[in-house]
Amino acid sequence: MASEAPAAGADGTALQVLRRLESGPRGLTDAEAAARLAATGDNTPPAARPVSWPRLLLRGTRDPFTAVLLVLGLVSALVASWGTAAVILALVAVGVALRASGEHRADRSLAGLRELVAGTATVLRRPADAEPPRPRELPVADLVPGDVIRLGPGDLVPADVRLLRARGLTVHQAALTGESAPVAKSATQTPDPAAESHLCFQGADIASGSATAVVLATGARTRIAAAPDGTGRREASAFDRSVHGISWVLIRFMLLTPPLVLMANAALRGRGLETLPFAVAVAVGLTPEMLPVIVTTCLARGAVLLARTHGVVVKRLPALHDLGAIDVLCVDKTGTLTQDRPVVDRSLGPDGHDDPTALHWAAVNAWWTLQLAELPQPDSLDEALLEAAAPAEAYDAVDAVPYDPVRRLATAVLRDPRPGTHTLVVKGAVEDVLDRCSLAEGERDRLAALARREADSGLRLLAVATARRPARTRPYTPADERGLTFRGLVTFRDTLAPEAAETLRGLLGQGVAVRVLTGDHPGTATRVCRELGWEPERVNVGADAASGPEPAVRGLTVHARCTPADKARVVEELRAAGHTVGFLGDGVNDAPALRAADVGIAPRSACAVARECADVVLGEKDLAAVGHAVTAGRHSGGNIASYLRVTLSSNLGNVLAMLTAGLLLPFLPMLPAQVLVQNLCFDAAQLAFAYDRPGAAALRRPAELRPRSFLRFLTGFGALNAVADLATFGVLALALHGPDAVDDEAVFHSAWFTENLLTQALVMVLLRTGRGAAGTGPVGRAAAVLGAVGLLLPPSPLGARLGMTPLPLPYYLLVTVVLGLYALALRRGARGALCTDPSGCTVAQHSNHC
Numbered sequence: 001m002a003s004e005a006p007a008a009g010a011d012g013t014a015l016q017v018l019r020r021l022e023s024g025p026r027g028l029t030d031a032e033a034a035a036r037l038a039a040t041g042d043n044t045p046p047a048a049r050p051v052s053w054p055r056l057l058l059r060g061t062r063d064p065f066t067a068v069l070l071v072l073g074l075v076s077a078l079v080a081s082w083g084t085a086a087v088i089l090a091l092v093a094v095g096v097a098l099r100a101s102g103e104h105r106a107d108r109s110l111a112g113l114r115e116l117v118a119g120t121a122t123v124l125r126r127p128a129d130a131e132p133p134r135p136r137e138l139p140v141a142d143l144v145p146g147d148v149i150r151l152g153p154g155d156l157v158p159a160d161v162r163l164l165r166a167r168g169l170t171v172h173q174a175a176l177t178g179e180s181a182p183v184a185k186s187a188t189q190t191p192d193p194a195a196e197s198h199l200c201f202q203g204a205d206i207a208s209g210s211a212t213a214v215v216l217a218t219g220a221r222t223r224i225a226a227a228p229d230g231t232g233r234r235e236a237s238a239f240d241r242s243v244h245g246i247s248w249v250l251i252r253f254m255l256l257t258p259p260l261v262l263m264a265n266a267a268l269r270g271r272g273l274e275t276l277p278f279a280v281a282v283a284v285g286l287t288p289e290m291l292p293v294i295v296t297t298c299l300a301r302g303a304v305l306l307a308r309t310h311g312v313v314v315k316r317l318p319a320l321h322d323l324g325a326i327d328v329l330c331v332d333k334t335g336t337l338t339q340d341r342p343v344v345d346r347s348l349g350p351d352g353h354d355d356p357t358a359l360h361w362a363a364v365n366a367w368w369t370l371q372l373a374e375l376p377q378p379d380s381l382d383e384a385l386l387e388a389a390a391p392a393e394a395y396d397a398v399d400a401v402p403y404d405p406v407r408r409l410a411t412a413v414l415r416d417p418r419p420g421t422h423t424l425v426v427k428g429a430v431e432d433v434l435d436r437c438s439l440a441e442g443e444r445d446r447l448a449a450l451a452r453r454e455a456d457s458g459l460r461l462l463a464v465a466t467a468r469r470p471a472r473t474r475p476y477t478p479a480d481e482r483g484l485t486f487r488g489l490v491t492f493r494d495t496l497a498p499e500a501a502e503t504l505r506g507l508l509g510q511g512v513a514v515r516v517l518t519g520d521h522p523g524t525a526t527r528v529c530r531e532l533g534w535e536p537e538r539v540n541v542g543a544d545a546a547s548g549p550e551p552a553v554r555g556l557t558v559h560a561r562c563t564p565a566d567k568a569r570v571v572e573e574l575r576a577a578g579h580t581v582g583f584l585g586d587g588v589n590d591a592p593a594l595r596a597a598d599v600g601i602a603p604r605s606a607c608a609v610a611r612e613c614a615d616v617v618l619g620e621k622d623l624a625a626v627g628h629a630v631t632a633g634r635h636s637g638g639n640i641a642s643y644l645r646v647t648l649s650s651n652l653g654n655v656l657a658m659l660t661a662g663l664l665l666p667f668l669p670m671l672p673a674q675v676l677v678q679n680l681c682f683d684a685a686q687l688a689f690a691y692d693r694p695g696a697a698a699l700r701r702p703a704e705l706r707p708r709s710f711l712r713f714l715t716g717f718g719a720l721n722a723v724a725d726l727a728t729f730g731v732l733a734l735a736l737h738g739p740d741a742v743d744d745e746a747v748f749h750s751a752w753f754t755e756n757l758l759t760q761a762l763v764m765v766l767l768r769t770g771r772g773a774a775g776t777g778p779v780g781r782a783a784a785v786l787g788a789v790g791l792l793l794p795p796s797p798l799g800a801r802l803g804m805t806p807l808p809l810p811y812y813l814l815v816t817v818v819l820g821l822y823a824l825a826l827r828r829g830a831r832g833a834l835c836t837d838p839s840g841c842t843v844a845q846h847s848n849h850c
């Protein structure tokens, strides 16, 4: 079985595995690698390959609306209503073709965009056999079995690999096993095949430490590719909750409609199964069959535009909708609000006075932890230390325990000049270092207060401690970091990101609350917020009080000293409290939260894991782009909302009116073919919503379609629409020479056809998101064409074939009056529902800015 292949080939010592793969510690030559690539193919997971046309078409038929339409078509065919069945089939075919081509275009542009943020791997290759190996950054797709690669913190495991050497390696493999805590891995020579601690799999990422490894399997032969679908699947996002939720409510409605129509007609009119085609046509009329097409087109257009204008890459289309819906944005501090270019400010001794010792030991630690790493990846604090102090080559190190964001410590072990002794040099977050020092209680408090004072002035801190131990050969672990002697503090200055203040202000103004989630000291984080012009409403430690009482959600809240798991917990709790949450971060410590959020956002300069976990990748470290991305999301979401609002209220109104009239009239209010043609015209016009520009009001607030409030809106406007239709019916009955005209089926059908298309055109223009500029733009033009079809089709030859006839002039006058009154009612209703009354609003308002 494919899933067992990597583990099976990985038994034995590292050297045995290398030999089996016909490779060596120095990696492959370029020629060998090229030959293998030709034989095995790209290292691309099958899911990332372009989808073929037949599959696209098949996918198009798989949405629930198409399924319902097909069922209705089948029912029509069963009762030999061939015309209805044919029209339904045509509707399905058009829908599926439009959707497949839309998705094809979207997939293509998304693939292009994803390529912009695709990852690379550090590979050891040699130009020729005799030459020494050189580490090279290659596209992940070029990896082949036998390649020797290097992994460092924040890297993705690019294929299934066997570790050759590793130091302090922990990996996140939640995508494979579901366990969320990082797992320790080592390059043991006598591996236990069941534990697999010597293997790392594609889909995992490096939480801490570094390693050299040999590639065992690539592409479709990796374990994750062979795993049954569903590994790493995310929870329902805001998009799933809203668009899918609404779809399912509608499908229930549609399935209920035909039996209801049949029963009502049988009970009140004594009609039998001959009403079935009409009942089916009514149910078809209720179907928003263009919904999948409109959703795909709106999102794909938005995503392409966002990439072109602001360099923002949306990796998953629904994430664009979710961007527009977020009402809480969590951001990390370092690298997001600040530039993450720290410079050493001071070196303090335990007494709080300037003393170079702390800086000296911190730099020795930084140098040797990097020297001993398989893939040295200095973080910004290490870089600052190495810049500020002389290199530490005078020492000789025997081991290191690399930094990890849960421990918040890094340790280097030096050979002491005195034989038989080792010196541990530990640097890290103040609380964590103090916890491991042998100190009297009062002394610990004094040192913590000293650190708080420095942090309150906005400085970042590292505490430094040392310990002397008898020399040993056994490797050092975090358990050895205890009984330390405190040596002092190093303080760093970091500058604010230039657009941070303005972006935060913009987001708060757009109704998005901001949470700062940082691994740093509470004092440093608070001071940074103040310097950005915001007094935090609250400063929590870790994930405490994540969802908090309501007021705290609105402004700016800080969670300091967060571990990666704490960041994820804050996000999860906010989501559980009903918020749509975005997370913006760039570090290894942000990966779990990026995964947990409705929308994960990372700058392009972020580490590979953060970029991979993110749904949205910002062009540069340009925080301002977040604001643009949110607006683009609201833009697309607003158009989808407009479409749903218009199509559903108008469809519902038609159905209600048709049912009522059907029961009052001696004949069917419309022939099934007429219902379907009208539906086709309306559908075509609705495509314009994918190209619309929603009003400014729609962009001012988080826009999540909430099924419940949406349905409330629908019933209101559906009823209004039904009243307009029935008023036309009344007018026809009363004014056109008494009951004769109504008895004339063709006149009635034509009159109602015209009125229906005209009211639908009106609804399109008046129920768009936001007000102002009504009638202009693509929606206005589509509505005009729809109205023209409504007026011109009945008197045309095609109309005659559909059983329609020219209408007498007085009808047009009367219908103008009805439409005028309807427009007035719609305008008043729309004004109330679209902005001032949150309860009736389809665009849910979480903020108080409405």
Ligand SMILES: Nc1ncnc2c1ncn2[C@@H]1O[C@H](COP(=O)(O)OP(=O)(O)OP(=O)(O)O)[C@@H](O)[C@H]1O
Binding pocket: 332, 333, 334, 335, 379, 381, 382, 403, 405, 408, 409, 410, 427, 428, 429, 430, 460, 461, 462, 463, 517, 518, 519, 520, 521, 587, 589
């Ligand atoms: N290389 C390092 N060696 C030792 N300690 C470090 C190192 N990098 C960071 N620390 C300590 O760990 C603390 C937390 O760092 P972490 O990376 O979790 O957060 P951050 O980058 O400061 O903040 P944010 O989560 O906002 O990005 C820092 O305040 C610092 O004291």
Ligand SMILES: [Mg+2]
Binding pocket: 332, 333, 334, 335, 585, 586, 587
């Ligand atoms: Mg960070």
